[in-house]
Amino acid sequence: MEYVQAPATISQANILCCTCGVPIPPNPANMCVACLRTQVDISEGIPKQVTVNFCKQCERYLQPPATWMSCALESRELLSLCLKKIKSSMTKVRLIDAGFLWTEPHSKRIKMKVTIQKEVMNGAILQQVFVVEFVIQYQMCDDCHRVEAKDFWKAVVQVRQKTSHKKTFYYLEQLILKHKLHQNALNIKEMNDGIDFYYSTKQHAQKMTDFLQCTVPCRSKTSQRLISHDIHSNTFNYKSTYSMEIVPVCKDNVICLSPKLAQSLGNMGQVCVCVRVTSTIHLIDPNTLQIAEVDGGTFWRHPFSSLCSPRQLEEFIVMDIDVLRNQKLGAGAGIRSNKHLLAELWVQKTSEMDGQQYHCRTYLGHLLNIGDLVQGFDFVNSNINDEHLNKMKPHTIPDVVLIKKCYDRNRRSKRRNWKLHEMDRDREGMAPNDERQYEDFLEDLEEDEALRKNINIYRDASKIAVESDTDEEGAPRVSLAEMLEELSLTDATGEDGAEMMTE
Numbered sequence: 318m319e320y321v322q323a324p325a326t327i328s329q330a331n332i333l334c335c336t337c338g339v340p341i342p343p344n345p346a347n348m349c350v351a352c353l354r355t356q357v358d359i360s361e362g363i364p365k366q367v368t369v370n371f372c373k374q375c376e377r378y379l380q381p382p383a384t385w386m387s388c389a390l391e392s393r394e395l396l397s398l399c400l401k402k403i404k405s406s407m408t409k410v411r412l413i414d415a416g417f418l419w420t421e422p423h424s425k426r427i428k429m430k431v432t433i434q435k436e437v438m439n440g441a442i443l444q445q446v447f448v449v450e451f452v453i454q455y456q457m458c459d460d461c462h463r464v465e466a467k468d469f470w471k472a473v474v475q476v477r478q479k480t481s482h483k484k485t486f487y488y489l490e491q492l493i494l495k496h497k498l499h500q501n502a503l504n505i506k507e508m509n510d511g512i513d514f515y516y517s518t519k520q521h522a523q524k525m526t527d528f529l530q531c532t533v534p535c536r537s538k539t540s541q542r543l544i545s546h547d548i549h550s551n552t553f554n555y556k557s558t559y560s561m562e563i564v565p566v567c568k569d570n571v572i573c574l575s576p577k578l579a580q581s582l583g584n585m586g587q588v589c590v591c592v593r594v595t596s597t598i599h600l601i602d603p604n605t606l607q608i609a610e611v612d613g614g615t616f617w618r619h620p621f622s623s624l625c626s627p628r629q630l631e632e633f634i635v636m637d638i639d640v641l642r643n644q645k646l647g648a649g650a651g652i653r654s655n656k657h658l659l660a661e662l663w664v665q666k667t668s669e670m671d672g673q674q675y676h677c678r679t680y681l682g683h684l685l686n687i688g689d690l691v692q693g694f695d696f697v698n699s700n701i702n703d704e705h706l707n708k709m710k711p712h713t714i715p716d717v718v719l720i721k722k723c724y725d726r727n728r729r730s731k732r733r734n735w736k737l738h739e740m741d742r743d744r745e746g747m748a749p750n751d752e753r754q755y756e757d758f759l760e761d762l763e764e765d766e767a768l769r770k771n772i773n774i775y776r777d778a779s780k781i782a783v784e785s786d787t788d789e790e791g792a793p794r795v796s797l798a799e800m801l802e803e804l805s806l807t808d809a810t811g812e813d814g815a816e817m818m819t820e
Contacts, residue, residue: 374461472522477511491772505742534613583651658682690723
C-alpha cells in the first residue's frame, strides 16, 4: 500500500514593514500604509483653503477671469467651479472622487471632500482623502456695480410722445417685454412724457433704437458728449444720447389730414379716425370706410395732430340706424375695410335726453343697434383750433364722429381672467399711473384681435371669469387659447421645492 502525500496549499508569505516591523503583504515600497503616509504626502502642494468670490446682489460666483455664474449650493455647477480653483495644483495626482460636506448655509464656508491617487516609491499607488475649505468672499460684479452707480452708463435712449394718453406706450412696453430688450438696461426711468433706457454699451442702445424704428412710427436724433480723453493712447470716452420721438397720435384719436395727404391716400376724407398704431398709423374714413396706412416718414412730412383727447369724448345713445350697402366710391378711391360696416345714425347725448339729435355716419354699423351707447366727439359744440380743419368748408365737417361702442366697464373688469406683465422701472417723483388709461388699453386688446397677436397675455390664476346670464351679448373677450401659463417655481418643483429654491 502506497502513501501519497497531499500537495501543500500555496500561500503568499508576508513581509515585515521596513520601518515599524508589522507583517504586511509585499508591495514595491516594503512599507505599511501608515508608515508610507508618514513618509509621503500626495496632497502636498494642493491648497486646503481657497477663496471664492460671490456677488450678493445677483447671487453669482466669479469664475476667473471675468465670468459670473449662477450656482445653487451643492450643485454640479458649483462643484465644477470649485474644482477649477484647485485644478492647476492637481496636475501630478489623479482625481478619484469629489463631493460636498454639509456646512451651515450662512457660515460663508463651502467644504469639499476630495479623493486622489498618486504613484509613489517604486510604483506603489497611494490613495488619500482630504478636505478643501472654500471661503466665500463678497465682491460686487461689474453689472451690479454699474446698476448701483447709476451714472456709470455709456448710452441712453430717450423715448418720448407728446400726447395726453399712453396707449402707445402701454403697447410698446408689452413688445419690449416679449422680445426681452429690457434685460440689457442698467436702469429704466419713467418721465412725464416718456421713458429713459440706460445702457452700459452703445451697441445695446443702438439695438433698442433699431427695434423702436421697426415697431412704432418715430424719428430719432443722436448726440454724444465727451467725458474724458487719453492723449497718450488717443482714446475717447463718450456718453451717447438717442432721442426717439413717437408720432403724437394714439388709437381712437380723431385727426384732420391736409388736403394733399388725403388726396395721396386715395381721395379720403380729411376727418379720419385712428383705429390702430403699430409700425404705421392705421386710419379709416367714417364716411366711406376707406382705410389707409401712414408711416413715420410720411407723417413727419405732412404732420397732423389729434383733434380731441379721450376725456373730451361724450356718450351718445343710438336712436335710429340705417345700414348702407353697395356704396359707390369716386374715381381714384383707395381700399375699403371689410371688417366694418357703414351706417347712418341718429344719436343723442345721454346727458341731454331732451336735447338735440345729431345725424352722422359711422364705421361701427356691425356693432351698433338701437339703444346702444357709444362714445363720440361732438364737433358742433367744440372749439377746435386746427390748421387743416379751419380751412375746410363747414358742410364737409361732420356733426359727430363716433369712436367706439360702450360696455359695462365694471362687469368687463370682473370677468377679465388674464393679465399683462410690466417692466420694473424707476418712478421716483412721478405721479401714479392713470388707472383709467390702463383700463382703456386692456379693453382695446379685448376688442382688437390683430393688436393682441403681437404681445404675450397670461392667464390670471387669482381671478375666475364671472359668467352669468346678464352678460352683454357680443362683448369682446380674450379666448383661453390666446393666454399663456405664467411660469413659477411652485408649478415646477412643488411647494417644498419652491421654498428651497427661493431661500
